[in-house]
Amino acid sequence: MKHTIQIFFFMLSSCIVSLGSVYAQRTYTLDECLQQALANNVRMKNAENNKNIAAQDKKNAFTKYFPSVSATGGGFIASNGLFNFEMSPEMQMSLMKNGVIGGVSASMPIFTGGQIVNGNKLAEVGEEVSRLQYNMSENEVRLTTENYFWQIITLKEKLQTLAAVETQLAQLTKDVEASVEAGITTRNDLLQIRLRQNETQSSRIQVENALALSRNLLAQYMGLGVDSVDVAFPMNNQLPENPSSLFEVPENALVRTSEYHLLQQNLKASRLQKDIAVGKNLPTVALGGGYFYENLMDKDHTFWMGFATVSIPLTAWWGGSHDIKKQKLQVRNAENQLEDQSQMLMIRMQQTWNDLNDAYKQVGIALSSIEQATENLRLQTDYYGAGTCTMSEWLDAQTLFQQSRDKYVEAFAQYEVKKREYLQATGR
Template sequence: MKRKNIISLFLLSAGCMLPLCASAQHVYSLDECIEAALDNNVRMKNAQNNLRMVEHSKQEAFSKYFPTVSAMGSGFLADKSLVRMGLSPEMQMAFMKNGLVGDVSATLPLFTGGQIVNGNKLAKVNVEVNRLQQRQSQNEVTLTVENYFWQVVILKEKLQTISTLDKQLTQLLQDVETSVQAGVTTRNDLLQVQLRQNEIQSKRIQAENMLSLSRSMLAQYIGHPADSIEVAATLKDTLPQGPEGLYTPPEAALATTNEYNLLQQNVKASSLQHKMAIGKNLPTIAIGGGYAYENLLGKDHTFWLGFATVSVPISGWWGGSHDIQRQKLQLRNAENQLADQSQLLVIRMKHTWDDLNDAYKQVKIALLSIEQAKENLRLNTDYYAAGTCTMSDLLDAQSLYQQSRDKYVEIYAQYEVKKREYLQVTGR
């Protein structure tokens, strides 16, 4: 048998991957995985609960605008009258041995130093902060799903490559065994093929274990049983669309980012807390009225009453002035942080854009490496057929081709993740 026939199978399926066995699992696209995670992930559920809690706090703060209504009632029973009067040595008068007292009153604050107004504004700020934090959680969950998804794709592609190479090696082993029996090829070539088969089987076991783990992690993260999902993604040896259409100027994108808006809300909250600290040290004015009942002298007595109160925190000014200064400094810190973090956000956008372009260039290089590795394998096949290279050289060429394909799928997945990171960092 000619050596050309022995190794012809190496190039027969170069660049073609055999699909893994189909299963009954539901096949999810990346968008479906993201949608399922946003619906089922614990982090998203907790973020939604946090938003509902601050919305209830906002409603609670709004209730401070309304009058405070209270009711009180009490009674007593004594073994002796509480009040005794001597009208004369022979005549004594006693009363209030038992009695009842009750009232219903309402108090409406007219002026509280702006504490109620600013408290409601602060509650609205807290709602907006939690909305922004919920969007941040959305972004982080989405990015995590994308990483898990592409990790599964990478491992599936590697297993497809391993399956193709293993099939080639199985056929090659049969051909080499025939050649050894015919005395055309040395037994050393046979041993090298067997060793490469062992290496491929070891890599298959590792990849299958990692795939099982990665699929389970993805399923758990999107809220599905571990064995219920499969991912739908097939990579082709083609250059993906470039990142040019995704670019946006960092300064223009700054105002749309969650991070920047959170910094702005922090400044608003600090300003309101400063105003509330001032309000705590201002007089408060309230009016009220009520309906009262008493029976202390054995006779029912009801009446209406109205009142007004003015409270001035005289002694509180000493400690309150320090609280005001503390809140003022806190406001300055928030303003400083807004200016500083805004600059860092712009730098981060530029850096992420550079990373995205670098990843795209790496994809180009990886595709070129596949073509070069394929050509190297073809040449070594011809050389081996002509007897000018060894089986070791041919197997090394095969290994380089496998490495180039593995590198390509890893870099392609990295490029897809970098696109998601850039869109998120620019507020999209």
């Protein structure tokens, strides 16, 4: 019975470990990685919180349109009355030795120089800015996720290339060992192959470590903690689609970018802040009223009271005029920044377009290099078997073969990242 229980727990623990391993090694496509990152990445969560903060600021600004209501109350006790009257040496009167007063009042702003209206408009600008910043955060998360994704694909393809190289070296080692035993070739060729095998093993260790780190980084960025994920993408040694269909005229694409709209909102906010500065130096008018209670003469007394207030800043214009001039200069700065940064955004579009085309051409060159390096390795293998080339020449051909395959996957990954950068730069 004891032995049976041990077997049961052993099988159960094995199943749990296996399930954990399967979960940890789930394979994601690029779209699935993007969905996970956009849903779980901390940058997106903070961007969503910032949108909610801006929404609360807007609601807070709207409350300024309503009357402000306050309640006050107080009381006092004195050792002597506050008012003492001596009617005669024998007759004295003391009043207000203790008392209570309280009330509720409301005040409604009628005119505030546009401060409330402009304050609400400024809150709307803040809400739009938070939305645009959310879009920019989304773009950054997409780009970073793609970088991690293609980094993993590149490293996995390099491992496959190393596996192919190791197979080639293993087969050649057998042939050279047989030739050495037969006295056809020297041990120097065998030593060269084994040195190359050692180099390949060392490269494999480095690539595997980099791959493990990249998987962990992607998992963490996707909101999966310190787990490890795997990704998949078929690399068929093909040329990607020509990017010509993606081209956008920079002037037309500019109005679609979040960066451009953010510059516009910055200018709008500067103008509103200038209007608010002007409003602070204008008269303010308010109407109000309240219900009050007092007991100062040992008698309850309640009454209603209405009031109107007009506040005219006189000496405030001294410093306020300088604040207005300052805000006008801020508006000019925002106008200059809008024009300058708009030009820079269009230059960035052109630069990312050039980078995308360069990356596409690099993929084509890398494909040609693979064909040439593969054929060169085949020829050198035949020549070595025929004794018409040296081991060093064959190893050089094998190195070129490995480098050409690595260069292709790197160029392909670079092209995909550049495509994402160009689409984001043109507001897509």
